[in-house]
Amino acid sequence: MSRRHDPTHAIDCSDLVIDRAGHGSPTRAVDGVTFSLSPGGLICVAGPTGSGKSSLVLALAGSTDPSVRIVGGSAHVCGVNVRRPGRKHRVLTYRTGFVPQGAGADLPPRLTVQEVIAEPILARERRVNTKALSIRVATLLDEMHLPLGTAAKFPYELSAGMRQRVAIARSFVLEPMVLIADEILANLDLEVRPVVFDAITRRRKEQGMGALLVTNDADFIRELNAETLMLKGGHVVARGVGKDLLWAPNAEADSQP
Numbered sequence: 001m002s003r004r005h006d007p008t009h010a011i012d013c014s015d016l017v018i019d020r021a022g023h024g025s026p027t028r029a030v031d032g033v034t035f036s037l038s039p040g041g042l043i044c045v046a047g048p049t050g051s052g053k054s055s056l057v058l059a060l061a062g063s064t065d066p067s068v069r070i071v072g073g074s075a076h077v078c079g080v081n082v083r084r085p086g087r088k089h090r091v092l093t094y095r096t097g098f099v100p101q102g103a104g105a106d107l108p109p110r111l112t113v114q115e116v117i118a119e120p121i122l123a124r125e126r127r128v129n130t131k132a133l134s135i136r137v138a139t140l141l142d143e144m145h146l147p148l149g150t151a152a153k154f155p156y157e158l159s160a161g162m163r164q165r166v167a168i169a170r171s172f173v174l175e176p177m178v179l180i181a182d183e184i185l186a187n188l189d190l191e192v193r194p195v196v197f198d199a200i201t202r203r204r205k206e207q208g209m210g211a212l213l214v215t216n217d218a219d220f221i222r223e224l225n226a227e228t229l230m231l232k233g234g235h236v237v238a239r240g241v242g243k244d245l246l247w248a249p250n251a252e253a254d255s256q257p
């Protein structure tokens with residue numbers, strides 16, 4: 001797939017402020033977050049429950065969840081202004097592979113695995129070479145160490161870990177420029193983790209895919225040698241690689257998750 005668009009940053013956000021609006025008054029979920037992710041780069045987002053991790057990635061992935069509102073700052077993902085994407089919202093969804101929290105559990109129940117994985121392509125292209133599409137799905141299943149027979153099954157016929165791998169395969173089907181994933185390792189057995197690790201690393205190296213991963217899994221962050229943004233109360237309280245986290249001014253008091 002050609003990469004006509006080549007922005008300097010895969011993700012670039014500055015002083016981003018996000019509210020979550022439920023039935024009551026809005027909650028400030030993300031408050032003044034600034035970071036950039038280069039093509040082929042990797043950033044992990046960690047932090048305690050309620051710190052704003054999911055709200056941040058939902059907004060950056062262009063989620064249509066009406067409870068997510070960017071109310072301040074700016075954010076560009078693959079060159080698309082996610083605050084006001086307009087017609088470019090479709091472009092954003094093509095260029096971004098998104099694995100939301102609980103993705104495996106939320107697969108469309110009436111679609112087969114083949115249809116689930118192929119859906120982003122079918123939504124984008126009117127005329128599709130069915131054979132080529134089946135081969136692409138089969139390649140992704142194989143990469144995720146899922147048997148080829150999985151393609152004909154429905155999500156309810158699979159284990160939670162298999163469903164999660166189907167969600168990951170789907171996020172890769174359009175060869176995204178950026179992977180945005182929330183707890184990508186959820187429900188995965190230890191022996192499958194390297195499969196996901198390798199799939200991400202290969203795309204970063206070979207396709208320049210950037211990756212923004214929400215995870216509190218210290219082993220995973222260490223294995224990836226990833227730069228980490230630590231959120232608390234919607235603020236970045238620390239950032240850095242490995243044990244060399246730099247705490248933001250005045251964040252030390254907040255620093256124990």
Ligand SMILES: Nc1ncnc2c1ncn2[C@@H]1O[C@H](COP(=O)(O)OP(=O)(O)OP(=O)(O)O)[C@@H](O)[C@H]1O
Nearest residue numbers: 020021022027029048049050051052053054055067
């Ligand atoms: N649908 C919603 N409506 C209203 N407020 C919400 C909604 N979802 C989240 N919030 C609030 O937004 C804030 C940030 O939540 P968010 O889910 O982004 O945090 P998180 O770090 O991802 O938490 P977790 O690790 O538990 O998933 C919290 O105060 C939460 O209560």
